[in-house]
Amino acid sequence: MSVLRFKAIQETMNRKPIIIEEKVKRSELFAANVFNETAMRQYLTKEAYDSVMDAIEKGTKISRSIANQISASMKDWAISKGATHFTHWFQPLTGATAEKHDAFFETIGNGAAIEKFGGGELVQQEPDASSFPNGGLRNTFEARGYTAWDPTSPAFVYGTTLCIPTVFVAYTGEALDYKTPLLRALQEVDKAATAVAKYFDKNVTKVNATLGWEQEYFLIDAALAKSRPDISLTGRTLLGHSSAKGQQLDDHYFGTIPSRVLSFMRDLEQECLVLGIPVKTRHNEVAPNQFELAPIFEEANLAVDHNALLMDVMKKVAERHSFKVLFHEKPFAGVNGSGKHNNWSLSTNTGVNLLSPGKTPMRNLEFLTFFINTIKAVNDYEELLRASIASASNDHRLGANEAPPAIISVFIGSQLSSVLDELENVTKGKISPQEMTDLKLNVVGKIPEILLDNTDRNRTSPFAFTGNKFEFRAVGSMANCANAMTVLNTIVAKQLKEFKIEVDAYIKKHEVKKDDAIFNVLREYIKASKRIRFEGNGYGKEWEKEAKKRKLSNYKTTPEALKSKISKSTINLYEEMNIMNKVEVEARYEIEIEEYTLRLQIESRVLGDLSRNHIVPTAIKYQNILIENVKGLKEIYGEGFKKVAKEQMSIIEGISLHIEEINKQVLEMIEERKKANSINDSEKRANAYNKNVKPYFESIRYHCDKLEFLVDDNLWPLAKYRELLFTR
Ligand code: ADP
Ligand code: MG
Secondary structure, three states, X not given: OOHHHHHHHHHHHOOOOOOOOOOOOHHHHOOOOEOOHHHHHHHOOHHHHHHHXXXXXXXXXXXXXXXHHHHHHHHHHHHHOOOOEEEEEEOEOOOOOEOOOEEOEEEOOOOOEEEOOOHXXXXXXXXXXXXXXXXXXXXXXXXXXXXXXXXXXXXEEEOOEEEEEEEEEEOOOOEOEOHHHXXXXXXXXXXXXXXXXXXXXXXXXXXXXXXXXXXXXXEEEHHHHHOOHHHHHHOOOOOOOOOOOOOOOOOOOOOOOOHHHHHHHHHHHHHHHHOOOOEEEEEEOOOOOEEEEEEOOEEHHHHHHHHHHHHHHHHHHHHHOOEEEEOOOOOOOOOOOOEEEEEEEEEXXXXXXXXXXXXXXXXXXXXXXXXXXXXXXHHHOHHHHHHOOOOOOHHHOOOOOOOOOOOOOEEOOXXXXXXXXXXXXXOOOOOOHHHHHHHHHHHHOOOOOOOHHHOOOOOOOOEEEOOOOEEEOOOXXXXXXXXXXXXXXXXXXXXXXXXXXXXXXXXXHHOOOHHHHHHHHHHHHHHHOHHHEOOOOOOOHHHHHHHHHOOOOOOOOHHHHHHHHHOHHHHHHHHHOXXXXXXXXXXXHHHHHHHHHHHHHHHHHHHHHHHHHHHHHHHHHHHHHHHHHHHHHHHHHHHHHHHHOHHHHHHHHHHHHHHHHHHHHHHHHHHHHHHHHOOOOHHHHHHHHHHHHOXXXXXXXXXXXXXXXXXXXHHOOOOOHHHHHHOO
């Protein structure tokens, strides 16, 4: 009997939900461990408080003496929350979070010691982080990297550590992380959007991008997950015959949450709330053992941090509940994979959601301005947006008919489509008073204040308008949102900047009023970005054909999709908008293309190991049992044994055929891998993995899964799909 698998199953049978008490109201838990405005007011002098707020709102510098004050107060606050250590918390280009803890504790001679945390330690640290991927940005011997405090994301105490969100940059100035370009993009979108919002309201002085992510994930019993090398090493199953029951009955979606899972969720939510992550929604997703969690949306930088933190917290809380969280976009074949919808909007400091229609024609014209500019931005940079979500694991999802296709398009619903169709006919140049009145009353004015309830829902669109925000649905569940958010905010910033220039020029040239100019420019944008709008079924073959006609990209794999990250247009965009320079852009490309190769390399090795060291020997063991049986039958029946042993003999042969194929293909795959590994150029190497190594995954799997169906269940070494998906 296969010991590990059955031991694991046995273990799962004895599990009981951990009782999670909720003694304190959630509103009281919220942000208890966050050094936010409330805490700062209590702990900081007025001078220090004002200085931090200015840094947050206007990006001003904090002086060293103030930093010293702040760090001392932050330390007192953190110690009161049980902290013993502090860390600069950052997001290197692995996409995960990184931390290196230092104790507050310091000796002062004569055998005495104190707790100390200086301003210098708050503002800047130099982690010995030479082993993070840097795409050649940072020669270990030359430019060292340092982390610098990001006051726009508040410090928090997690466990016994004070975590200070930081950016990670080289001494030569290049960004070594995901946060730095994101912060720059957010700054640019603020600048550009504020300038445009001022057309409508002079009081607007700041615009924040907002992000509300929805995190999908699988929860698998920890013992079962550990029993499978593929899950442990790659985060997904590389093999496994489908379970007789999967998601056919749709009985999991929005169903009763299993009690062990509910305990996990309650525990997790309380931890999140204490850390200031405003979690709100939880439910079962479509696939068995798949779930979703969503917070209330926040300013985008904070939301990105909170998602990164959440993924970390989830892993830790899951351990307590004997679960393993799978963030992989496609952990199981044959059932739905996971994504991370990024709900995005722009919000002014006067409290207006710029992507939400309002009560007056003026407000609606403003809404349309931002709405149409966003569509235009997506139209112009669809390839870059596609590249921002490309990864080896997301390739399994995009275009696989359960998730958004690999083609980027925008869905806006029939109501807004007809508004845009009408605006396309606005007279060129100066608009007559009569037409203007008609436009304001009957076109713009007719946009209902609340679109939420009557926007059609189109689940197949990668970028859908959902009433008061756009929802970027193609982001991978495993991804750090910063990548997608940097691109989206940059392209919208660039678009709004252009819009402002065009409108101002139009006013001057044609001597018309602002509204006339806005209508005129928007009309042209609607025409220019028509090809990106698609209301139909994004999963259909017809759309692929249609998209091709429209010259929209359709990159199904990461190496193809990533190319536009280093195109001339991208580098120009990033340089013009001060997001990244050419070196930084190319370094990121290098890292991502290399990560793609490494992931495929690991999967290929694990698959080779599993099939040759686990599956084939198991199949032989079973075959030997059958051979013994046939021999016995021959002993009893003599030459007549063939009749009674027919079935056994056909299984014996079947097993041999599958074993032969597996061995042959694994050897071929190893050969291809060797060839690919010897390629020096990282792009060509990734392509070789994509084109020559990856195809073996499916065909080797096919034979292994066939064997799973033939071999005695008692001998099978790997936890089966039904066990992984239905144990809870
Ligand atoms: P679903 O897409 O599952 O139907 P909802 O449409 O209710 O869910 O919203 C999902 C997410 O949208 C929530 O996480 C919420 O925080 C986010 N959201 C709502 N308004 C905004 C906004 N103005 N900016 C960014 N995110 C938002
Ligand atoms: Mg959604």
